[in-house]
Amino acid sequence: MTLDLAVLEAYHDLTGAAPEGIWRAPGRINLIGEHTDYNDGFVMPFALPQAAYLAAGRRDDGVIRIVSVDLGETFETSLHELRPNHDGWHAYLAGVFWALREAGHDVGGADLALASDVPIGAGLSSSAAIECVLVEALNDLHGLGIAPMARAKLARITENAYVGAPTGLMDQAASTLCTEGHALFLDCRSLQVQQVPLDLAAHGQAILVIDTLTRHSHAGGEYATRRADCEQAARLLGVAALRDVSVDELNRRLPELPDERLARRTRHVVTENQRVLSACAALRADDLPRLGQLMTASHASMRDDYEITEPSVDLAVETALANGALGARMTGGGFGGCVLALAPLDRVEAIATAVTTAFSESGRNVPATFVVLPAAGAGRLA
Numbered sequence: 001m002t003l004d005l006a007v008l009e010a011y012h013d014l015t016g017a018a019p020e021g022i023w024r025a026p027g028r029i030n031l032i033g034e035h036t037d038y039n040d041g042f043v044m045p046f047a048l049p050q051a052a053y054l055a056a057g058r059r060d061d062g063v064i065r066i067v068s069v070d071l072g073e074t075f076e077t078s079l080h081e082l083r084p085n086h087d088g089w090h091a092y093l094a095g096v097f098w099a100l101r102e103a104g105h106d107v108g109g110a111d112l113a114l115a116s117d118v119p120i121g122a123g124l125s126s127s128a129a130i131e132c133v134l135v136e137a138l139n140d141l142h143g144l145g146i147a148p149m150a151r152a153k154l155a156r157i158t159e160n161a162y163v164g165a166p167t168g169l170m171d172q173a174a175s176t177l178c179t180e181g182h183a184l185f186l187d188c189r190s191l192q193v194q195q196v197p198l199d200l201a202a203h204g205q206a207i208l209v210i211d212t213l214t215r216h217s218h219a220g221g222e223y224a225t226r227r228a229d230c231e232q233a234a235r236l237l238g239v240a241a242l243r244d245v246s247v248d249e250l251n252r253r254l255p256e257l258p259d260e261r262l263a264r265r266t267r268h269v270v271t272e273n274q275r276v277l278s279a280c281a282a283l284r285a286d287d288l289p290r291l292g293q294l295m296t297a298s299h300a301s302m303r304d305d306y307e308i309t310e311p312s313v314d315l316a317v318e319t320a321l322a323n324g325a326l327g328a329r330m331t332g333g334g335f336g337g338c339v340l341a342l343a344p345l346d347r348v349e350a351i352a353t354a355v356t357t358a359f360s361e362s363g364r365n366v367p368a369t370f371v372v373l374p375a376a377g378a379g380r381l382a
């Protein structure tokens, strides 16, 4: 059964009635620009065909009832009980009601049925998809008229202030603002966006996603540590954010930092910002070999300077490159999850096979591999 029908049926089982509508919000894959968003830098994600689907209808008693089709679980709370927490899958939805109300929007209770095929914990923004699909639904149902970037920011507030994960804006902006057939270039300081055409098939290329099945969690730990390192480095360098250091200044400025770790973190962010700008130019010039080189350089920087890769993603990248990919890199927060490889259409199958073999031979679980095309951002289904 398709997910739109699954949530329709689950909503009916929950309420005995039809929903007021069904909404969809996608996961994303980041083409390039990792750990740059919270440094006021640049990112270039695109929306995935995989998405969260939500059937929704308003209630006038302040009660929130949510059924998860995927988990077969129901959760119930009410508007006046909402307190920031990360006690489970429902926090990503309950937190949206909280964030909207904190921002002064008059939203009431609701019945909701949710299903998603965005892999969880794979670096493909499964949580942003859930937050963003509910922001869309409540914006439409209550006629709030919140502009797209402001909707993305509210979804991010849910993640940061309610769930408690100190993430940047990229995932929610991608889920909300991406358009089919394009990557989204986002300047995370000015919040200016550009829709950059990404028609790989026209150039005989494709993006293969390799899900290593190594899982991460961002709620604590390493993500927050990296963020703190960047803030400390920016303070010591006397800039508002690492965005304000240019590649040309890098060699002169790095010796000002007290230790090698902060220097490496800074080098990653500064060079990664430049790689996003170069990748955007390469795409606009149809120079896919150049895009591939930048992706591979991004991976090396995440591995050596930002130290957020791990052996499975490194193996996937190396194997893809050895078998004809133009470029390959880990995507998302790090410590596992997915690799994306830019490859000629006639090499995709061979790369998937080679990665599967390399994983089996090294005693790892067989990775999931699939080709993706840039899909549409969040919206209501007809």
Ligand code: GLA
Pocket (backbone or CB within 6 Å): 033, 034, 035, 036, 037, 038, 167, 168, 169, 170, 171, 332, 333, 334
């Ligand atoms: C996670 C966060 C994003 C971003 C990436 C790393 O996906 O949610 O805000 O920081 O990691 O680029």
